[in-house]
Amino acid sequence: MLRFARMKALIPIAHEKDFATEVYGVLSADTHYYIPKKVLETARSLPRQFRDPGLDPVTQVYVAIDPASHDKSDMGIAAMVITDNGQKLFLGASTVSMEKCMVKECQIVVSEFLKELRKHPFVTPTMPIIPIIECNNNEIIGRTILESFRPYGPIVVPFTKDHFETCISPGVGVWLTSTIKMAMIQTTYQALIDNAVRFSGAFTTTGRAAFNPKAKPVSYNEQIEVMLTQLGQFRDQPDGKISGKCPSGENDDLGVAAMMCIYWSFLVRSLK
Numbered sequence: 001m002l003r004f005a006r007m008k009a010l011i012p013i014a015h016e017k018d019f020a021t022e023v024y025g026v027l028s029a030d031t032h033y034y035i036p037k038k039v040l041e042t043a044r045s046l047p048r049q050f051r052d053p054g055l056d057p058v059t060q061v062y063v064a065i066d067p068a069s070h071d072k073s074d075m076g077i078a079a080m081v082i083t084d085n086g087q088k089l090f091l092g093a094s095t096v097s098m099e100k101c102m103v104k105e106c107q108i109v110v111s112e113f114l115k116e117l118r119k120h121p122f123v124t125p126t127m128p129i130i131p132i133i134e135c136n137n138n139e140i141i142g143r144t145i146l147e148s149f150r151p152y153g154p155i156v157v158p159f160t161k162d163h164f165e166t167c168i169s170p171g172v173g174v175w176l177t178s179t180i181k182m183a184m185i186q187t188t189y190q191a192l193i194d195n196a197v198r199f200s201g202a203f204t205t206t207g208r209a210a211f212n213p214k215a216k217p218v219s220y221n222e223q224i225e226v227m228l229t230q231l232g233q234f235r236d237q238p239d240g241k242i243s244g245k246c247p248s249g250e251n252d253d254l255g256v257a258a259m260m261c262i263y264w265s266f267l268v269r270s271l272k
Contacts, residue, residue, distance in 0.1 A: 113204060142169060
């Protein structure tokens with residue numbers, strides 16, 4: 001260690017981080033996260049989309065949901081369309097604490113979000129909604145959440161054995177394996193590098209106020225900030241898993257939902 005200390009004294013200040021990485025095995029703050037902060041800052045700085053992008057009447061609206069798996073989890077919801085120039089345009093997002101909730105509260109939140117999404121100025125009544133529901137923890141919950149979509153049709157569920165051999169619960173939703181999660185990160189990173197991730201000026205969101213009148217209303221700017229922050233938290237965890245959850249308590253559910261939109265929309269479009 002004394003020899004390393006003497007060597008470090010000879011290293012220029014500009015290269016101290018490189019030395020720490022090579023000799024001590026220390027990762028710098030920018031290297032152990034999969035999505036760099038600079039591409040997220042660019043996404044923050046891009047202007048909001050207020051003008052109608054002229055979507056086709058049958059443009060698919062992708063709504064991804066990462067359900068809460070326990071009391072301390074949040075439920076992440078993200079809604080996205082793909083414009084003619086390939087932009088991933090997010091129309092809405094919500095991260096909702098499901099502490100001390102039952103299934104009926106989950107359904108109420110999803111229903112409220114979808115009701116408001118159908119009122120979005122870019123969404124027409126003929127546009128099909130594609131539910132992308134994560135089923136890892138409980139397929140029964142996934143099926144229950146799917147039922148909340150029915151009144152807001154047309155609804156199309158493409159996750160069948162005819163289209164996908166693995167990583168789905170047929171007729172319900174999708175599974176997030178470590179391989180799938182890595183692919184989700186890669187496709188999201190690619191979209192961010194291409195400046196293809198944009199946010200609508202009119203933005204759909206919801207929160208616990210959907211079932212609790214005393215709950216504080218949520219801000220759509222806050223939801224966008226949470227999404228981008230969570231996207232920047234994904235890294236390898238000590239147990240070998242890839243996650244955006246932090247020891248200090250921050251969740252990653254909205255970041256997961258956003259990546260689900262980008263990745264699974266690509267697979268769904270490839271079915272055509």
